Structure formats: structure tokens, C-alpha cells
Amino acid sequence: MKEGPDIARIAALIGEPARANMLTALMSGKALTATELAGEAGVTLQTASGHLAKLRDGDLVQVRKQGRHKYFALAHADVATTLEALMGLAAGQGALRTRTGPKDAAMRQARVCYNHLAGQMGVQMFGSLLQRGLIWQEGEALGLTEAGKGFVCDFGVDVDGLSMARAPLCRSCLDWSERRTHLAGSLGRAMLARMETLDWVRRDRDSRALLFTSRGSAAFSRAFT
Amino acid sequence: MKEGPDIARIAALIGEPARANMLTALMSGKALTATELAGEAGVTLQTASGHLAKLRDGDLVQVRKQGRHKYFALAHADVATTLEALMGLAAGQGALRTRTGPKDAAMRQARVCYNHLAGQMGVQMFGSLLQRGLIWQEGEALGLTEAGKGFVCDFGVDVDGLSMARAPLCRSCLDWSERRTHLAGSLGRAMLARMETLDWVRRDRDSRALLFTSRGSAAFSRAFT
């Protein structure tokens, strides 16, 4: 009856609509201020403040103070993974919030997950890298091969700089729409950033969807067949 | 503000202590009656009945009627996966329900997850099978190689019978204590069942812990080095 970790505490934390909206918004990977999150959740600032304090207590979000702003972000990648798992369950039973909006298709094709590429394109990239022996996978563990290191360098990402940092280079993340793994970790983040620099892809103003430019779309399928 | 699947609905479903206890109990893979679940959750039968109806509505559990009993089980493996993810978060922040009990160590070493082997031993078995090329993994997809088929047959599991069924043979499942993948799916279930038949391992009466016999422990490490 009372074995294992206390699942109810954090599930309840996520299970409040206002807080769930905030967390969903933070899945974009961007750090948002309390006021912005209040807007996302559709509550007043006071209410949001209370919620954010609870999320903080529960170690689901992380705060950075900057001047008179407070920037909130997901505490770590595991939180994003868990949220995706929950989305998988919710989507599986066809319980999309309202009707599936026009953005839904775009979201499934490509979107930002925490800070890396997810959706069909994300899964495609992951599969391509794996098949060509540029990354290896063993259980949950994931890494870049020597060949992969070369490839990523050519792509324009500073691998050595990334591997110096203490954050894991490669991480796997389960896609809620595709139910497949895609590439997360600091490399996943860097790859997406690089694609944005190359103007392959642009972020949608007010959703997590990613819009590939026609040039980017062609280049992407050439690079990750 | 309202994009993506409705995460709050099911998180709230899980986020009620009584319901969370029931779901945790069902992680054992055993189907339990309403009365048993009421006991697990520490509520009266009426209350439990209400909770179970909600879990049913939310497609988290599955019911089978048998005589005047109603047997409840997790709806599908994805639910178990999500629960494990939540446990990972909860355990990560050191929020074990009470103090870590005496059973905690045993649980981490070996326990039943839905219906297959989890914990250190589960991860060890998975790693061994993968390294010896008996199973292959690509993204979330997982399968048995030809060599693996032979191995499993020798072990005493009827592979052909399993592959006839429509349930997936191999599935990966993330371990909350080890943070690594272990083997789920009908094969994972059959492997555990076989080990029980061989009396390598016995189930703890009232927890998810698995207790290896001394003979079984030796045989296990010989089989899955």
C-alpha cells in the first residue's frame, strides 16, 4: 500500500489545468516569465505566482532571477520526458483538448520538444543517424561515434565545446506523436539551433510547431535520408 | 495555451492518493478485485468503486468480469511506462513516500513491473541479451534475432506461440530505479514466468519485490552475464 516513490504528489502537481498549461508552454524550451506563464494558463498573476511556487517546490521547474523578472524553465530533461509520456497517453485515447486544430498537423510533422527537434522530422533524423552508424545506442544510453563526430562538425556544430559541458551530449526522448525515439541532450539542442541559424526552420510565434522553409526542407531530406 | 493533448485530465486522475495507490498496486501485473484495491488504497469499497469507474473512463485500467467479481488491470503497457516515468521523477527528488523501508533494497534489485522483470536484474538481463546479439534495438523498436530465438527456445519459452498472439513480442520499458531500459512485452512476461516455473525466483506476498532463490541467483548470473 505504501511502497515505492510518491507518485501522487507530482501527478497532482501536473494534474491541475493551469499548471499543466504552464508546463506545456515550457516544453518549448524557452524560459518564460511569471506574467507570460499567467497568460498561457489563463489566470491572474497572483494565482500564477502560487502555482509556480508549488511547481518549484516539486522540483518540476527551475527559476532564474534577472533584474525584476523571474524566468521559469523545466527543471531538467526528465520532466520533459515524463510530460511527453503523459501526452502519449492522453493522445492515445483521442482526448485532444478540443478538436484538433489546424496547427496539429504541423505539430506532428515538426515541433520543438524542450529544446530539440521532435515529431516526424525528429524521428527521421534520429533514424538516419543511427542507421548510418553516426550514433550508437545501448539501452537508454546513447553516444556519438567517431564518424558521427566528423559529421556533426561538418554540419557546423562545435562538438568539443559541447562535450566539455557537464550536461549529457546525447539523450533519447520518446515522441508522443510518433511513439519513437528522437535525439535530445545538448547535441539535439545544438543541432536544432544550427538549423535555425541556417534558416532551415523557423519557430511558430505562439506554439511549439516548427516551420521548415522550402530550402530547409530540401536540405534536411538530403542530409538525413 | 490550449495545444496538444489534455495532459491535465489524466495527470489529475493519477494525482489522487487513493487512485495512485491502486495503480501502483496494479503495477504488479496481477489483476485485482475492487475489494482488494480498496484495501490497497485504504478506502471503503464505495469510495474505491467510484475511483475505479473514473480510472476506467480515463482508459487507465481495464476490467474483466468474472462471476460476481470484477478484476481490474492496467489498460495497456503504456500506462505502466508512464507510471514508471512518474516514479522516476518522484524518486529523483528523494521524495520516497515515507522512509525507505526494508523492502526498498529488494525492490531495487528485482521487482515485477506490470508483468516482467525490472530492477538491477532486469537491466542486467536486457544488457546481456543485447550485447550478445540475441535481441536488436532501433529506436523504441525492439526484436528478437535468429540467434535469440534459439536461445529463448532453449530457455524453455514457446516463442512461436508468443509471436502468433497479436501483442508485441518485445517492448522496452524504462526502469525507475535504474534509469535504464529493460525487456517488456510478451517475451518479457514469458521469461519471468519461466523463471518462476524453474523456481529461480518467487514473488513477495505483499509487494512487487521478487526474491531470487540462491540456486536461481546463481543460474541467473550464469545465463545473463
Add this chain to the structure above:
DNA sequence: TTCATAGTTCGACCTTAACCGAAGCATTGA
């Protein structure tokens, strides 16, 4: 200093839902 903006705290409402007692079905067994 004075004003404006970002965020927190307090207090009072109010909705929601968990809870159990009691009565009601349904299935089984005598």
C-alpha cells in the same frame, strides 16, 4: 524622490470532489 512594473502575500469566497452510511442491484450457493 517619485512613479511604474514584476512579483508575493493575505484573506475571503466558492467550486470541486473525496468520503462514508445506507439502501439498492446482481450473482452465486444452499
Add this chain to the structure above:
DNA sequence: TCAATGCTTCGGTTAAGGTCGAACTATGAA
């Protein structure tokens, strides 16, 4: 048919917690 058991439904109570207005504390800018 009658009793026993397993589960569900109903009603009323209670507790928890989300909500916002208003007052308060920072930080920054004029």
C-alpha cells in the same frame, strides 16, 4: 426462494485548494 457476497448508486457532509481583490515588497527608470 432465501441468504450471503461483491459491487454500485444516492445523499449529505466535509475538507482541500483554486481563484481573485487588495495591500505589500522589490527592482528599475525618470
